[in-house]
Structure formats: C-alpha cells, structure tokens
Amino acid sequence: MARGRPKTHVPPCRFCGKDFRRLEHLQRHERTHTQEKPFACRCGRSFSRQDLLSRHIRLSRCDSMVESPSRRDTSSNTPSSSFSTGQLNPGQSILHASTGLGNQGISAPVLPSPAAQLPDFVPPTFDRPQPLPTIDQYPVGLSGLHLGPDLLCDNFAFSFPDFIPSQFLDTDISLSHLLEQFPAQRQPEPQALWQPPTPAGQRGPLADDEVADYPGYLVAPQNQTQRRIPSMDDQLHKTGLEAQLDTAGCAWAVSAQAYKRIMEKVAEKKAALGDFSLPSRCALVRYLEGYFRGFHDHLPFLHVPTFRPEAIELELLLSLAAVGALQRFEHHKGHQLWIAARSLMDHNAHDRRRTLVGQLTRRSPPSVKSASRHSENSHEPDTPPEGRAGDLGATVQLQRTQALIVLMAMSAWSDEVLVQDSLAMSSQLAALVRGLGIQETDHCDRANLSWLEWVAHQQRRRTLLVAYILFNLHSIYFNVPPQILTSEVALCLPSCEAEWKAASSAAWERHCAVSNLQERSFTATLAKLFHGQDITTDGLIAPFSNYLLIHGLVQRIYFERQAGSPMRPPVLETIETALKCWQCSWEATWESTLDPYSPKGPLGFNATALLRLAYIRLNCHSGLCHELLSSDSARIASLIRDAPLDQLSRSPSLDRAILQCIHALSIPVRVGIPYVARTQTLHWSVQHSICHIECAFLLMRWMQTLSTAVAAGGIGCLRADEQKLLTMARYLVQETHLQEELEAGTNEAENITRLAATTARLWAEISSGIHVFDIVRRIGDALGAIADVLEDSL
Numbered sequence: 001m002a003r004g005r006p007k008t009h010v011p012p013c014r015f016c017g018k019d020f021r022r023l024e025h026l027q028r029h030e031r032t033h034t035q036e037k038p039f040a041c042r043c044g045r046s047f048s049r050q051d052l053l054s055r056h057i058r059l060s061r062c063d064s065m066v067e068s069p070s071r072r073d074t075s076s077n078t079p080s081s082s083f084s085t086g087q088l089n090p091g092q093s094i095l096h097a098s099t100g101l102g103n104q105g106i107s108a109p110v111l112p113s114p115a116a117q118l119p120d121f122v123p124p125t126f127d128r129p130q131p132l133p134t135i136d137q138y139p140v141g142l143s144g145l146h147l148g149p150d151l152l153c154d155n156f157a158f159s160f161p162d163f164i165p166s167q168f169l170d171t172d173i174s175l176s177h178l179l180e181q182f183p184a185q186r187q188p189e190p191q192a193l194w195q196p197p198t199p200a201g202q203r204g205p206l207a208d209d210e211v212a213d214y215p216g217y218l219v220a221p222q223n224q225t226q227r228r229i230p231s232m233d234d235q236l237h238k239t240g241l242e243a244q245l246d247t248a249g250c251a252w253a254v255s256a257q258a259y260k261r262i263m264e265k266v267a268e269k270k271a272a273l274g275d276f277s278l279p280s281r282c283a284l285v286r287y288l289e290g291y292f293r294g295f296h297d298h299l300p301f302l303h304v305p306t307f308r309p310e311a312i313e314l315e316l317l318l319s320l321a322a323v324g325a326l327q328r329f330e331h332h333k334g335h336q337l338w339i340a341a342r343s344l345m346d347h348n349a350h351d352r353r354r355t356l357v358g359q360l361t362r363r364s365p366p367s368v369k370s371a372s373r374h375s376e377n378s379h380e381p382d383t384p385p386e387g388r389a390g391d392l393g394a395t396v397q398l399q400r401t402q403a404l405i406v407l408m409a410m411s412a413w414s415d416e417v418l419v420q421d422s423l424a425m426s427s428q429l430a431a432l433v434r435g436l437g438i439q440e441t442d443h444c445d446r447a448n449l450s451w452l453e454w455v456a457h458q459q460r461r462r463t464l465l466v467a468y469i470l471f472n473l474h475s476i477y478f479n480v481p482p483q484i485l486t487s488e489v490a491l492c493l494p495s496c497e498a499e500w501k502a503a504s505s506a507a508w509e510r511h512c513a514v515s516n517l518q519e520r521s522f523t524a525t526l527a528k529l530f531h532g533q534d535i536t537t538d539g540l541i542a543p544f545s546n547y548l549l550i551h552g553l554v555q556r557i558y559f560e561r562q563a564g565s566p567m568r569p570p571v572l573e574t575i576e577t578a579l580k581c582w583q584c585s586w587e588a589t590w591e592s593t594l595d596p597y598s599p600k601g602p603l604g605f606n607a608t609a610l611l612r613l614a615y616i617r618l619n620c621h622s623g624l625c626h627e628l629l630s631s632d633s634a635r636i637a638s639l640i641r642d643a644p645l646d647q648l649s650r651s652p653s654l655d656r657a658i659l660q661c662i663h664a665l666s667i668p669v670r671v672g673i674p675y676v677a678r679t680q681t682l683h684w685s686v687q688h689s690i691c692h693i694e695c696a697f698l699l700m701r702w703m704q705t706l707s708t709a710v711a712a713g714g715i716g717c718l719r720a721d722e723q724k725l726l727t728m729a730r731y732l733v734q735e736t737h738l739q740e741e742l743e744a745g746t747n748e749a750e751n752i753t754r755l756a757a758t759t760a761r762l763w764a765e766i767s768s769g770i771h772v773f774d775i776v777r778r779i780g781d782a783l784g785a786i787a788d789v790l791e792d793s794l
Helices: 023-034 050-059 069-075 151-155 175-181 240-245 256-268 281-294 314-327 331-362 368-376 391-413 416-435 451-478 505-514 522-530 543-561 569-588 603-619 633-641 652-671 673-683 686-713 720-733 739-743 748-766 774-793
Strands: none
Touching: 256 281, 256 314, 281 314, 281 331, 314 331, 314 391, 331 391, 331 416, 391 416, 391 451, 391 774, 416 451, 451 505, 451 543, 451 686, 522 543, 522 569, 543 569, 543 603, 569 603, 569 652, 603 652, 603 686, 633 774, 652 673, 652 686, 652 720, 652 748, 673 748, 686 720, 686 748, 686 774, 720 739, 720 748, 739 748, 748 774
16 A cells, blocks of 8 residues: 555646645635635634744734633733733834834834934843944954953954944044943844834734735744745746746846837847847746846845836836846856847937927027927927937836936946946936936825826936935946036935835725825935934834935035145034934834845845045045056055045044955955855845945055054054954954954054055955956956065065
C-alpha cells in the first residue's frame, strides 16, 4: 500500500487558473477573488482565514466575549497593556514611542525642538530599537587604544534598526557629554507583535488583505519577510517562457500582442531610429524588470500598478530599457538603447522647432490686427501636440519629460563621454518642466478625484519634483548652478508611498480613509525648517518628502557658499537648526532606516547621504568631487597636496561634520567592506558614492590639520571632542583587515597621518567592485589615488 496521504485531484482556480496541491489552499486563494470572509467574530468583523480571526481575537478585546478554554489560552499570549494599548511607559521618550507607528492613520508625535535638551534614555524594547553608538562610548586619546574583545560587540556592532533614535545623528550637544546622558544598553529579547491603538473615529484592526498595504501598522520581528514586488520567478508553476513573459500584475510584463504593438511603433519611427532593432521580447522584459527592481525606487515617479509598456511613448520605453540593461550588466545593449531613445528625443525637438518656425514664417508683421487674428487661430491643426491643452498632448509631453529625466540620469553617472551630453540635456529638461508648470501650485482635493485622476495628478507632480532633484544632484556632482531654483517650485509635497503604491481604486480609498497626510507646499514646509519649526506637528512627512526637503537644504548651502566668504555665524546657525528639524521629521517617518538592505525602500537611507553632504559643505569649501574624479593622477595629487588646511576651522561645527563622515564609514565596516564592494550596486544609490568621496576628502584634510597641530604642540593641544573623533576613526580601522597598518607609527603626529591614509584606503576598497554606473569606479580610483599620495608622504 502506498504510504502517506492519498493523492486527490485539485482543480485550478476558476478565476485565474492558478494550480494548488491542496484543496484548502485553493479555497483560501479563491476567497481573494470573491472577497468572501466566512470566519466571523462576535464583535461583527469577518475574516477570510481562521488564523486571521484568531489573531484578531488575541490582539483585540474580543477575547472577553467568548469564555472558551482555547480563547483563554490565546489571550494569555497577548502583549502587555503598555503595548496593546499603545500607552507610553513612564519616562519613555515620545521619539522612541513613535517607532513603528508609521505615517498611516496615526496621529503625529509631538517631537522636541532640535535645540531642546534630549529626553532621558529609556532601556530599549522591541518597538524602541537599541540606540546606535555615540562618540562618548570610546576612551579619549590616541595612546593606549588596545580594545578588549567584547568592547566592539557591546558598543559598536549594532544591528540595523527600523528606527534611528535622535541621539545617533544629534549634533546639538557636546560630544564630551553624550556618555552621561545615553549610557550603553543591552538589546533585549524580541517581543511579540503589538498593535497601536485605533485612532478615534476609525475602525478596528485591518483585514488580511489590508494589513500588507499599511507598512508600520504592525511591527514584525526583524527576521520576518515582507512583501515585495512580484517577480517572474513567482510564475514557475506555469510552463513555458510565454507564461513568464505574461506575468500578471508586473509592470515589466510584455504580452505577445503588446510586443507587436511596440514593434509597430519602432517601424513608425524608422526615420529617426535608423538601423536600430528592438530587443527580443524576453530581453525587453528582462530590461524593464531591471529598471523597476534596481532604479525605480530611487526616483519613484512612475506609477507601477497602472504602467503598461505598450501604452507609453516609445522614447520613454527605450530609456527605461536602457537603464534596465545596465542594471543587468548588459552595458553594450544599454548604450544602444540610450542612443535610440536620445535619437527619438532629438527628432521630436527638431520637428517641434520646424513647426514653430513654420508658424512664424507664415505670420504677417506684428500689428494689433495680426496679433488678434493669431489669437483667434491659436488652435490650428499644425500646432504640435505638446502645445495643445488636451489630455493627450499633456500626457505625451509628460512622458517625454520622464524619458529625458531617465536619459539625463544615466548619462550623468555613466561613462565620461556621456557626461557633457547630460549637462546639455539639463537646459532642455528645465524648459520642459517649466512648460509643464513647476512654478504653478497644484493643490488637489482627493475627495473630488477618482483614483486614475489622482494617479495622473501625482505622477505629474512627482515627475517635476524628480527633475528638481536631478538638477540638485548635477549641482552636487559637477559644481554647477542648478537649472531649477527652490523658489521656482510651487508644487505640493508628494503623497505617501502606501497611497502611491495602491494597486486598485478600492485599496487607494482604504488608504485615503486612514491616512493623515495633508497637502503641503514644498517651499512653505522648507521655510518652516529654516525658522526652526517642527514640521511634524501637522502630521508626519512621507519619505519622498523628507528626501525632497533635504535637497532644498543642500541647494541653500550651495548658494550661501557661492558668496566666497566664510559662512556667517547667523547663517550657519540657521541652517544647522534647519538640519536638526529635518532630522526630527526623518526620525518620525517609519521608512527611515540606516539599513542599506531594508525592504522599506531606499529613500530614507539615501536621504542620510545628503544629510552628511549638507554638514560637510556647510563647514568647508568642498565642491571638488568632479575635479577629484579626473583620470589624471598628477592632478589629483596636486589637489591633495595643495589643499589649504587653514580653511578648516577647528570648531564644534566642524566636529559635527566629521562625526557624520565617521558614521558614513561605520555602515560599510559593520556590514563588511568586501561584501559592500560586491553588492552595493544592487542597494546603494550613486549619492552614497558621491558622499563617500566627500567624506574621505574632508576626513583626510581634517586629520592632516590635527597631525600638524600635534607635531607642534603635542596630543594635549587637541580638544576632547577631537580626540574622541580620532578614537572612533581608529576604532573602525581596527575592525578591518587594515588594522596592522596602524601599528607602524613612531609618534602621535605620524599615527594620525597613517590613520588618514588607512581610512582613505578603506573608502577606495568600498568602491572597488563591479558597478552599474561608471561613476562609482571613477570614485574608487580617485580614492585609491588619495590613499597613494598619503602613503607616499609617510
């Protein structure tokens, strides 16, 4: 007799045809189509699964309604009252209590003023992660720095939390007094899930199909997997390549009919494309998946649930495929696609110029009569689509703007031969975004818009804001004025990511019902930061909004630095206050994290790179990033040797910038330098590489300054904070394979110089792997040249 359970035939799903091995799995799956919820609680709520009903009973007060033994057993596992009711423990910081509440349906925490005294530290629990280390957890001085085997594990080998407490990035108090205020704590054992209290006037716990759409509604253990974008790998139960290419619900799915339509578009543009041939259907799917998995989340201006490859302009499709090919390390094909998309953009611009010039040549000399006649005939058939007021023309113009954004980003970070083309495209992009109305307010009322209307409105807003971000990145990298100034941006801040990622009208309406995000003007919110006001008092800020606001702060620093004179103390204080207020908003956002591999998305992590750049450029004349990327090693050596050290003012303000540089290095050291070098192309944005070279250059100049001072006056001439910063840097190096490089010094001054060379070498090794964009390789070469110059000086 055959052993085990007898085999039974389970028919496929009658709605989507998916196969299952067990009947109960099929029945549970079909309820997702029928919305049937047969498991009811006595409180009136219904669920599609028995385990969801059990969880509802365990987490709510419904267990008191049923006095069965099984209910009493499950209620015994209920979290303590301080967790289930969301109340604060005595003395608990409101910053810590906001962990995990997210920005969905939860009232905004009242955050302390940046200049105020930090709250008393509370031993961390699961929803309040262990604080990351501060400088004062390390001994002062450079002599006698032998570290015990457990010191690093206890005080520095942190695990990436979901929320970063204020003391990690806080720079308002002296570094010498942090230890007394925030003693080291041990990480407790993980606790059970907890649910925040239901806000007044809102419904109870979410159903099973709603919980996954609300990040932060439930705080899960760190080893629990989270939802991800579906992959072609999820369709392996189907047979054949066709089933994989037709993956339902994926933005990169291309059916045979859709591919035929794209081929027809290519044939229509044969005059502009020349001998270009469209990649195969399988390759096109691979490239689009590469874009949405590797690049999209860093600049999320496309609406993934409604994206259809065959329905967009061909130049946008080819530009997305070009970046996706780079993400799949098919650089040769990526550059071919980039040239094709660029040719289409040039062809469109040429047609538009020819049409406009044709209109001018047909006009009579300027007069009142002819001007009136031109006004009456302003909608002639030969008016190009971009100039029409209809939805079709606006959609075409928006998609061509999106294509130019992608092409401009790819050429800026790619090979050097394309860099000049990126700068040339910036003026063209600026004209397009001004034509789309970036200088006009776009406040909208969600109650009066359908889901698709709201999506179109948000996609236009996000596209224009991403263009503003890209201009700022150009300014940071090339040290050129941004094409769009902050004062020109009259748009409101973007929506939260949960609303933006809603896959249906019903899901979007559920998000709108519980979301407390209000329409806010970008410039007005930025002005509040400069006035030292807490921008979270009116509700939390979305992660994309935080990312946008830090760009506004960096642009302000750029223009302050263009005056050429040292930063005036009042201006320095104003910007530092704004940075601290921004930090409070960043900390209150659920998606904010220092984990480069967090499933919450890269926007919160990317914003920290810009925060470090802001502190660096606020305290020193930088802008040498582009010059340091020169392939001329003699030029790099000249920049390092001739850099005037007297421009660095040894002050608490500079200490704060150095602290940010050291923390930037601590993350790769914690993860592992070789691991980061080989995997950062999948998770780290280009902004982090630019931040790395700025951090390395400032650290090098600062250590050279201290070395000169120590050679003249001994180690005692350094302030206590400076000694702590040196100790932190040495501490990091001792956790790497380069620790032996620090043991050859003969005096304190030489030890500091050797420490500068070793940290530069670590930065270089971080960028030594294989990368999507060529700029990361050039940054690694420049950092290696810096390390060579410093080592030669020894």
